[in-house]
Amino acid sequence: MDSERSARARVVLEGLSVGDAFGELSAYASDRVRHRVEMGIVGGPWWWTDDTAMALGIMECLEREGCIREEMLAGIFARNFKRDPDRGYGNMAARILQRIGEGQSWEVASKAAFNGGSMGNGAAMRVAPLGAWFADDLDRVASEAMKSARVTHWHPEGIAGAIAVAVAAACAWRTRELGAVEAREVIAKEVLQRTPEGDTRDGIAVAVGLEPLLSPEVVGRRLGNGSLVTSPDTVPFVIWSALRSLDDFQEAIIATVEAGGDCDTNAAMVGGIIAARLGMSAIPAEWLEAREGLPL
Numbered sequence: 001m002d003s004e005r006s007a008r009a010r011v012v013l014e015g016l017s018v019g020d021a022f023g024e025l026s027a028y029a030s031d032r033v034r035h036r037v038e039m040g041i042v043g044g045p046w047w048w049t050d051d052t053a054m055a056l057g058i059m060e061c062l063e064r065e066g067c068i069r070e071e072m073l074a075g076i077f078a079r080n081f082k083r084d085p086d087r088g089y090g091n092m093a094a095r096i097l098q099r100i101g102e103g104q105s106w107e108v109a110s111k112a113a114f115n116g117g118s119m120g121n122g123a124a125m126r127v128a129p130l131g132a133w134f135a136d137d138l139d140r141v142a143s144e145a146m147k148s149a150r151v152t153h154w155h156p157e158g159i160a161g162a163i164a165v166a167v168a169a170a171c172a173w174r175t176r177e178l179g180a181v182e183a184r185e186v187i188a189k190e191v192l193q194r195t196p197e198g199d200t201r202d203g204i205a206v207a208v209g210l211e212p213l214l215s216p217e218v219v220g221r222r223l224g225n226g227s228l229v230t231s232p233d234t235v236p237f238v239i240w241s242a243l244r245s246l247d248d249f250q251e252a253i254i255a256t257v258e259a260g261g262d263c264d265t266n267a268a269m270v271g272g273i274i275a276a277r278l279g280m281s282a283i284p285a286e287w288l289e290a291r292e293g294l295p296l
């Protein structure tokens with residue numbers, strides 16, 4: 001059973017990390033990303049960032065324990081940060097992971113961030129593989145996502161963003177046999193139902209009502225494009241963008257990057273969700289090849 005869970009979570013990790021690396025590479029010219037892809041892609045390696053590093057940590061915990069053990073996950077995150085700190089971690093994340101690495105309890109470190117916990121988008125950026133892992137049980141997706149989040153993001157908004165993205169990835173896998181229109185409805189409904197109340201959820205409620213035909217830049221301006229690096233400023237746009245391009249991995253990533261903002265993180269989340277639905281074959285082979293390898 002766990003080997004099936006692991007296999008589908010790894011596919012999602014691949015989608016996440018390709019989105020992460022592509023988004024990072026394209027962030028400096030996000031408004032021209034479509035043109036650059038059409039002109040022929042730049043060569044690799046596309047370096048992945050903290051989004052992938054932390055998703056790898058979640059995978060390691062799941063593969064060792066079959067669930068999230070917060071103490072263990074905190075230790076894995078801190079160890080990976082110490083080994084390889086230059087992956088673009090945010091300042092607060094770096095501080096939390098350093099404290100955990102020095103022996104402080106994750107709970108103390110996580111609660112102390114911003115005096116009450118971080119509402120950053122960092123818990124959501126790494127969680128899509130967990131959604132795939134527990135995809136046959138949505139209650140479990142939400143509870144495990146919550147545990148994975150609060151190791152570094154104690155604030156309810158930080159946790160809500162992680163639950164939303166995990167549920168979206170789980171539902172993307174669950175509805176993979178349905179057409180996009182039907183799948184979109186199911187994903188939107190479950191994400192709204194299972195995301196705790198607050199600004200992130202309010203933003204998602206607006207996002208799922210917005211036309212897929214709108215331009216990503218317009219929607220990014222309206223919902224937030226992650227430039228504040230908080231969950232409410234990031235996750236609603238991500239849900240809109242994933243729902244917009246459910247059947248096309250490459251289009252989903254390009255459109256997500258076009259909105260600017262936190263390009264690597266936005267594209268990591270969208271890439272994870274879309275890979276859950278479409279599988280490995282939907283990720284362009286040359287993109288996979290260009291991305292720096294994963295230490296799996």
Ligand SMILES: [Mg+2]
Pocket residue numbers: 049050051087088264265
């Ligand atoms: Mg990053």
